[in-house]
Amino acid sequence: MGATSEFLAMVPRRADGKRNWPSELxxxxxxxxxxxxxxxxxxxxRYELIPSTVSDWRRIARQGKLVLPNLDGMNFVPVEVEAPVAQPVPTTSxxxxxxxxxxxxxxxxxxTPAPRIAEIARALAT
Known part of the structure; x- marks a missing residue:
């Protein structure tokens, strides 16, 4: 942890004493x-941060406002989007x-099936 502490000592601090983390870091x-x-x-x-701060930075990265370096061992999982499942029409009392x-x-x-209801609604709209 000594090396990390020495490294953190080099991170500049603001007037209020909080660290001023550069975007690259x-x-x-x-x-x-x-x-x-x-x-x-x-x-x-490891960086003497609270987890919510790192989570906030992760959110910023997901929004594309923080460009991540490629580190050895980083894995990305392919995303699959499933087709929407037809939901039953809610019944009234x-x-x-x-x-x-x-x-x-x-x-x-x-x-009445949803496609039939949609057909009727389209017919009424014309």
Whole structure:
């Protein structure tokens, strides 16, 4: 921990005594949290930070406001987006659905499939 303390002593401090972390150093710290087996808490402790500060920097990086260096051991997981699952039409207490467009109202059984309800709504809109 001595080397880390010496390193931290070189990080400039503001008038209020808080460290003024350069963007490049923030990015390196965030990148370290992405190394397999590392945790935000462990990395934060290494740099004498509170984990929420490192989490805030991670959020900033996700927003594209902090460019991360490529460190050995960093792994990224491919993202898969699943197709939306059709949700059942909520039923009302009366067991009916009212489709209202202007002066016209169509009352349907609550079991009417959503595509059919959409067809009726489009027809009423024209």
């Amino acid at each position: 923030k990015a390196r710290i965030v990148a370290e949290t992405l190394i397999e087996g590392e945790t935000v808490k462990a990395v934060a402790q 009366s067991g009916t659905i009212d489709v209202v467009m202007g002066d016209i109202a169509v009352r349907l059984d609550a079991a």
